[in-house]
Amino acid sequence: MDRLARWSPILLSILRIVAALLFMEHGLMKLFHFPAPQAGAPDPLPTMLLVAAWLEVVGGALLAIGLGTRPVAFLLSGEMAVGYFMAHASKSFWPGINGGDAAILFCFTFLYIAAAGPGPWSVDAMLRGRRTI
Template sequence: MPNLDVWAPRVLSLLRIVAALLFMEHGLMKLFHFPAPQPGAPDPLPMILTAAATIEVVGGALIALGLFTRVAAFVCSGQMAAAYFMAHAPQGFWPALNGGEAAILFCFVFLYLVFAGPGIWSVDALVRKRP
């Protein structure tokens, strides 16, 4: 079997991009009702959800581009931890029953990106290569 380690930096970039675009979609749904309104989100949004949606859109865009990835991922990971404990955990212990699986997964994928970095397909990687 070929050595798959050579593909790790590319697959890391793919994980970063896909996770960030999915994360960004939640913010776009809250702020702009694109591609549809966020199910269950009040209209107008309270300030805390407006702040969360802004983090999702801006942080998601930065992570997708791989620009300031570690900082953006740290902020987004923290937001997802807070979202889980504020919105999902009070609904019950089990994530499959309280609807918190996505929040947990986003939290830990972004936490991983804080330590792993953006991968080779990123603006951060391009900037590092400049003299």
Template sequence: MIDLRNWSPRLLSVLRIVSALLFFAHGTQKLFGFPASDMHPAMFTLSWFAGVLEVGGGALLLIGLFTRPVAFLLSGQMAIGYWLAHAPQSPFPAINGGDAAILFCFIFLYIAAAGPGPWSVDAAKGAR
């Protein structure tokens, strides 16, 4: 039997990287219309600032730089986003479209507590 405990730190890095890529894509949709989207928020609106956090924070999480504070900030963004944009539509996440916001919130909260994993700029800086 394979001992998967040895893979735990690496899979933390994989979780961070995949989550960051998905999150980054939400920001590029808002700010640049890619992938194709009908959402084009005006500059300095709440949605625009969300897009800036998604692109900037997603990029930092992707490479694993300032991982803990960035993940904590983005977790809060997703909690606020859920309660402002999704919860008023319905109390059920499957209906209000807030499933991803909830998952991002708790994944980022976990990453803020657990750290970036070994495949990160933060880990490389710490090794020096």
């Protein structure tokens, strides 16, 4: 287990980067229909979805590079909690049925990142002089 434990800071960085890039994709699909339009999203977007899409793109980019990681991750975790209860929870109790499983995973992944920090592969770590690579 000690061998695996030494990888945990790097895996935290990888988790942050992968989750952020996947999250950005949702915003890009809403705003720019890239790589395709988001299924079920109205066009044009209402103001609330427009704000959510920009949070996903800008917040996802900041998380991907690891800049302002803790507050950005906390904000995005909250966005996903609100999104889940506004768009998914009323459809069914079960996340697999109401389509909210991704929102729940993003919410708790970002909450974990807000608590754990960005990991060594981040601008935050570089600014603090703690980058390990």
